[in-house]
Amino acid sequence: MASGRHADDGEAPIQGGTAEGRPEGKVDARSSVWAKAFEHNTALVLIIGVLFFCVLSGLYDQFYGAFGLTSVDLGIDYKETLGRSWGFILYLAIISTGLANAAFSYREDSGKERKGLKVFLGVCAVLVLGGMSALSAVVAGESSKVLGGEAxxxxxxxxxxxxxxxxxHAHRVEQVLPVNSMTPDPAHCEKLMHLGSSDRTYILYCADAGKERVVRLSMDRYVLHSKEAP
Incomplete structure (x- = not known):
């Protein structure tokens, strides 16, 4: 009594594959793009985070550099740089996700499909560079306004x-008050701009013509009253 079928009974042995007849290993070649990306998610997040930080710190330094300062002078560290620019990070992250997807897919495709991916990669690159250039131009314009005494x-x-x-940002300082009578009055400045604070020190900029300079006042000795830009 035969206990089962054998390959020599006239039937070809069953080849490994899926229900659709695709070879094993090709089952989810396209759908596994994200799985492949997330296999190295730690490295990707680290690299992308560093790149975002470099781009953003460059933009912050562009703004504060107009006053002879850096983002470090304002106490803006890695965490604050990313946290204070979440909208631009979201923009870059969406595009970077598309770039990563296309890059992994590019390895699986060929011919016409690769041509389409090249176009997509090019569009993403233009969006990244265009967004950075546009924001850099806005930063240059904003710093020029502050140099002129505008909040x-x-x-x-x-x-x-x-x-x-x-x-x-920069706020127009309306009043500087000493905390007590022993505190000397600060140097007079008509257009005093509040750029930020660091280590309990107000970082200010005097935009008066001929008196342009950075002014630092201790929070322990002075109280500022400033007006935010509308």
Whole structure:
């Protein structure tokens, strides 16, 4: 009594594969793009985070560099740089995700499919470089306003709700009050701009013609009353 079928009974042995007849290893070649990407997610997140930080710190330094300062002088570290620019990071992250997807897919495709991916990669690159260039131009314009004594708000877009792109701002100081009679009055300045604070020190900029300079005042000795830009 035969206990089962054998390959020599006239039937070809069953080849490994899926129900659709595709070879094993090709089952999810395209759908496994994300799985492949996330296999190295730690390295990707680290690399992308460092790249984002470099781009954003460059933009912050561009703004504060107009006053002879750096983002470090304002106490803006890695965490604050990323946290104060979440909208621009979201923009870059969406595009970077598309780039990563296309890059992994590129390895699986050939011919016409690769041509389409090349176009997609090119569009993503243009969006990244275009976004950076546009924001850099806005930063240059905002720093010029502050140099002229004009208050500026953070750089953001509004779609019914505010999306923060870059938290560079300057408030017009209306009054500087000593905390007691023993504290000397600060040097007089008509156009005094509050750029930020670090280590309990106000970082200010005097935009008076012929008196342009950075002014630092201790929070323990002075109280500022400033007006934010509309």
């Amino acid at each position: 500026v708000p953070p750089i953001e877009v509004n779609f019914g709700f505010r999306i923060m792109l870059l938290d560079v």
